[in-house]
Amino acid sequence: MPNVQVETKTETTTKTSLSVKINLVVGMVSAIFIGAALVNATVINPPRLTAKDIIPPYVTIVSPINNAVLKGEAIFQASTYDASGIKEVEFYINGSLKFVDRNGQDGWLMKWQTTTYANGPYQLIAKSFDQNGNSQIGQAIFVTIFN
Numbered sequence: 358m359p360n361v362q363v364e365t366k367t368e369t370t371t372k373t374s375l376s377v378k379i380n381l382v383v384g385m386v387s388a389i390f391i392g393a394a395l396v397n398a399t400v401i402n403p404p405r406l407t408a409k410d411i412i413p414p415y416v417t418i419v420s421p422i423n424n425a426v427l428k429g430e431a432i433f434q435a436s437t438y439d440a441s442g443i444k445e446v447e448f449y450i451n452g453s454l455k456f457v458d459r460n461g462q463d464g465w466l467m468k469w470q471t472t473t474y475a476n477g478p479y480q481l482i483a484k485s486f487d488q489n490g491n492s493q494i495g496q497a498i499f500v501t502i503f504n
């Protein structure tokens with residue numbers, strides 16, 4: 358007889374434990390469904406941008422450095438950033454557009470064969486365009502070609 362009592366008690370404990378486990382699982386599944394519903398709501402109804410982007414990109418020339426003396430092949434490179442992303446960067450030598458870089462994955466730059474230019478001083482300007490039509494002309498730098 359004492360054996361039966363012990364067995365009954367054990368069964369009750371197991372049932373209670375199982376019930377708690379089921380409740381936990383139901384709770385977790387509910388949380389997952391609510392989370393998924395929130396994610397779906399975000400994807401289906403993205404927040405609408407009511408403010409127009411009027412902030413131009415940041416741009417500065419990182420190569421060559423100001424007052425550098427160049428020969429052979431030089432790298433004319435800009436560093437640029439915009440929250441909307443950069444569309445392209447224009448490279449000007451003495452006010453003349455020489456190259457438009459539309460792929461910044463290898464850096465925003467142009468290779469400059471200085472041997473095709475006369476020795477002397479040059480002004481370099483980089484102009485960056487963001488994805489929303491804003492542009493910025495970075496500060497000009499001055500270099501000298503001496504081949």
Ligand SMILES: [Ca+2]
Pocket residue numbers: 410411412413414439440441487488489491
């Ligand atoms: Ca912008």
